[in-house]
Amino acid sequence: MASSAARDLLARLGFPAALRLGTAAGGTPPVSRLELRIGTLDGALGGGFPRGRLSEIVGPPSCGKTALLYGLLAAATARGEVVALVDLTDTFSPTAAAAAGVDLARTLWVRPPSVIAALRCTELLLDAGGFGVVAVDLGGTRHPSRLEHGAWARLARAVERSSTVAAVLARERVAGTSSSLGLALRPLDRHWSRRGRGPVLFDGFDAEVTLVRNRLGIVGPRTDAVRISAA
Amino acid sequence: MSTHAARIACVVVPNFAIAALYRVEPALRAIPVALTDGPGPRAAIVAVSAAAAHLGVRTGLTATQGTAICTTLTLRPMPGAPPQPTAAAASSAPPASGGADYRRAAQAALCEVAASCSPLIEDSHDDSGTGHGGLVYLNARGAPFPSEHALGAALTARAAHVGLEAHVGIASTKTTARLAALTGSGVTVVSPGTERRFLAPLGIDFLEPDPERAAILIRWGITRIGQLACLSPAASGRRLGALGATLVRRARGEDGSPLVPRPMPLAFEEEIDLDYDIDTLEPLAFVLRGCLDRLLARLALRALACDELRLSLRLATQGWEERIVAVAAPTTDAKVLLTLARLHLETHPPAASVEAIRVAARPAHVRAAQLDLYRPAGPAPERLATTLARLTAICGTGRVGQPAIVNSHRPEAIALMPFDPDTPQPQLRSTLPPGSCRLALRAIRPPRPVEVFDTRGELDFVRGEGFGGRVVAVAGPWRLAGEWWTADGFTRDYYDVSLSDGGIYRIYRDRRTTMWFVEGEYD
Numbered sequence: 016m017a018s019s020a021a022r023d024l025l026a027r028l029g030f031p032a033a034l035r036l037g038t039a040a041g042g043t044p045p046v047s048r049l050e051l052r053i054g055t056l057d058g059a060l061g062g063g064f065p066r067g068r069l070s071e072i073v074g075p076p077s078c079g080k081t082a083l084l085y086g087l088l089a090a091a092t093a094r095g096e097v098v099a100l101v102d103l104t105d106t107f108s109p110t111a112a113a114a115a116g117v118d119l120a121r122t123l124w125v126r127p128p129s130v131i132a133a134l135r136c137t138e139l140l141l142d143a144g145g146f147g148v149v150a151v152d153l154g155g156t157r158h159p160s161r162l163e164h165g166a167w168a169r170l171a172r173a174v175e176r177s178s179t180v181a182a183v184l185a186r187e188r189v190a191g192t193s194s195s196l197g198l199a200l201r202p203l204d205r206h207w208s209r210r211g212r213g214p215v216l217f218d219g220f221d222a223e224v225t226l227v228r229n230r231l232g233i234v235g236p237r238t239d240a241v242r243i244s245a246a
Numbered sequence: 247m248s249t250h251a252a253r254i255a256c257v258v259v260p261n262f263a264i265a266a267l268y269r270v271e272p273a274l275r276a277i278p279v280a281l282t283d284g285p286g287p288r289a290a291i292v293a294v295s296a297a298a299a300h301l302g303v304r305t306g307l308t309a310t311q312g313t314a315i316c317t318t319l320t321l322r323p324m325p326g327a328p329p330q331p332t333a334a335a336a337s338s339a340p341p342a343s344g345g346a347d348y349r350r351a352a353q354a355a356l357c358e359v360a361a362s363c364s365p366l367i368e369d370s371h372d373d374s375g376t377g378h379g380g381l382v383y384l385n386a387r388g389a390p391f392p393s394e395h396a397l398g399a400a401l402t403a404r405a406a407h408v409g410l411e412a413h414v415g416i417a418s419t420k421t422t423a424r425l426a427a428l429t430g431s432g433v434t435v436v437s438p439g440t441e442r443r444f445l446a447p448l449g450i451d452f453l454e455p456d457p458e459r460a461a462i463l464i465r466w467g468i469t470r471i472g473q474l475a476c477l478s479p480a481a482s483g484r485r486l487g488a489l490g491a492t493l494v495r496r497a498r499g500e501d502g503s504p505l506v507p508r509p510m511p512l513a514f515e516e517e518i519d520l521d522y523d524i525d526t527l528e529p530l531a532f533v534l535r536g537c538l539d540r541l542l543a544r545l546a547l548r549a550l551a552c553d554e555l556r557l558s559l560r561l562a563t564q565g566w567e568e569r570i571v572a573v574a575a576p577t578t579d580a581k582v583l584l585t586l587a588r589l590h591l592e593t594h595p596p597a598a599s600v601e602a603i604r605v606a607a608r609p610a611h612v613r614a615a616q617l618d619l620y621r622p623a624g625p626a627p628e629r630l631a632t633t634l635a636r637l638t639a640i641c642g643t644g645r646v647g648q649p650a651i652v653n654s655h656r657p658e659a660i661a662l663m664p665f666d667p668d669t670p671q672p673q674l675r676s677t678l679p680p681g682s683c684r685l686a687l688r689a690i691r692p693p694r695p696v697e698v699f700d701t702r703g704e705l706d707f708v709r710g711e712g713f714g715g716r717v718v719a720v721a722g723p724w725r726l727a728g729e730w731w732t733a734d735g736f737t738r739d740y741y742d743v744s745l746s747d748g749g750i751y752r753i754y755r756d757r758r759t760t761m762w763f764v765e766g767e768y769d
Binding site for chain 2: 053054077078079080083086105106107111112115116123124135142144146155202207214215217
């Protein structure tokens with residue numbers, strides 16, 4: 016009697032060996048994303064920057080990573096969201112950000128004195144909730160890899176409890192396995208022009224964006240050249 | 247409720263001084279307590295708790311006699327009593343005292359309890375010190391309750407909410423209402439027309455006759471109010487004077503004194519005198535928490551929130567020191583206020599140990615969050631206020647806020663404003679075409695000097711702190727001059743240079759000093 020009942024249950028629920036993890040009813044809820052509407056970037060990212068996840072934007076100097084970050088802030092503030100920038104190296108330019116479309120009235124600018132303070136501030140902002148984007152600009156900080164992995168894991172957990180896009184900007188990847196998305200930028204052609212007998216002008220450059228880490232999709236796709244223009 | 251005669255509710259807190267003490271020190275409820283008229287062993291006991299009275303401690307005894315009767319008796323000086331004369335005396339048995347009067351805050355809390363049920367209240371305690379502490383009258387007619395019992399129950403519950411155990415009497419006259427509250431427990435409602443019957447069994451002491459008339463009445467054999475009520479007011483007036491006639495009318499339940507309502511000032515203040523000086527933040531925060539809880543309980547009765555906190559500390563060496571703790575949005579959350587106060591004290595610690603604390607709240611109506619149908623909700627104002635305070639504590643003043651563009655030709659000019667995402671600001675219009683990304687300049691603040699090598703005016707090599715290389719491409723120059731009308735004017739020739747290290751930088755030559763600086767890095 017008992018064995019037949021067990022057989023019935025197994026027939027209804029499936030045998031343990033036949034079960035596959037991650038196939039429960041409902042499954043993982045789809046990740047909400049913030050669209051940037053910059054070139055083909057959204058397509059490569061699977062719809063935009065993921066909310067509730069930690070993303071990294073990395074690259075060498077003058078590769079366009081700051082332009083991409085301002086684009087992210089602009090996209091969020093254009094939707095009426097409030098954003099926060101934790102600016103470790105104090106390099107945020109309000110004029111450049113406003114020109115890039117960032118609504119400064121909805122931007123909280125935090126200038127911490129150290130890397131540890133920057134991470135603490137980021138955690139506080141994520142815990143406060145309500146921010147569309149919380150970005151940490153580590154800039155050209157020389158040894159961000161010294162940071163404990165636990166700090167990034169804690170940040171990743173904090174952002175998972177929110178619907179915030181958490182973005183880290185650095186020369187190289189620092190968050191390790193705690194980040195869900197890693198974008199590496201590489202500069203391509205630089206554009207200079209001269210109009211008539213006037214001085215030479217710097218018009219901007221092209222950059223290539225590669226997904227070096229993507230826990231929500233495939234790794235490796237590159238975007239078409241993203242034009243980063245001066246005007 | 248009845249719709250004919252006047253109906254007056256009286257809220258009474260028995261043994262008010264002790265009840266007010268319990269309000270600021272709830273832990274004392276469990277032990278026998280007595281209040282003395284001053285410090286020292288010879289001070290007279292002026293009020294005793296029920297537990298102390300049960301053990302035989304009475305008013306009029308000295309502090310020494312009280313502690314002899316009850317060894318566990320805790321003595322506190324009555325607020326307003328003279329302070330300890332010397333520091334040496336302070337270290338002896340009785341704790342330090344003087345200054346802050348917790349009875350004032352308790353009376354204000356009781357008035358707020360009454361005001362939460364009726365707009366017409368009469369505070370029996372005034373600044374001159376006359377009248378009864380712990381007693382408030384209010385108009386019971388028209389109160390938004392289904393019955394007078396419900397009104398009384400609400401008054402006692404709200405009094406308990408602010409830390410006071412109150413009795414309520416409701417009757418047609420003030421005297422009857424007061425005696426109903428004093429003699430009953432909980433809520434006592436005297437129906438219209440039954441006042442005389444209710445008062446009859448009570449002793450004439452309850453009418454508080456002056457000693458001369460009280461002696462006459464006892465000589466006449468009148469000990470009960472009912473006996474007094476049988477006399478004719480006119481005849482009593484002839485023998486006992488006008489006061490005697492009034493006494494008889496009150497005994498008959500014919501008290502003609504009306505309710506004299508006074509406007510209630512919206513002042514919310516709590517204070518506490520510390521037993522011992524506090525010189526560390528943790529115990530100070532603990533005491534502050536109690537003050538804030540009491541303050542917010544009072545504010546809640548009036549459906550108000552705290553908009554600003556005024557923190558006054560009496561320091562051991564410098565007297566009172568006042569601080570303003572700004573609150574970004576009106577809040578009723580004690581944790582938020584405590585966090586803000588803590589952060590303020592952390593960043594601006596008191597110069598000496600703290601002897602007394604006074605906390606005042608500026609009341610404001612809670613701002614209902616107006617959500618936008620088409621815009622996502624931002625951070626909650628209360629949490630944002632706390633977060634901003636914490637961020638400021640970490641980063642320092644002037645390093646957290648909303649960036650603003652300064653009306654200046656100087657490229658490095660920036661401004662930081664208080665962060666308020668709900669206040670619209672003038673926005674620089676972006677000319678960015680859709681689908682593209684705007685070149686960003688990472689500012690170097692302040693511009694750092696660099697070495698620039700050139701050949702016949704052509705830039706060859708740039709070397710600065712953390713970067714440097716051969717010039718691969720160059721744009722410029724273009725001249726920027728401004729503020730020439732001030733002593734701090736500037737004239738600069740700007741270049742954009744692409745270096746062999748891969749970076750593109752904006753550099754300029756200061757024409758006044760002929761020095762080169764790097765202003766930022768394009769990224």
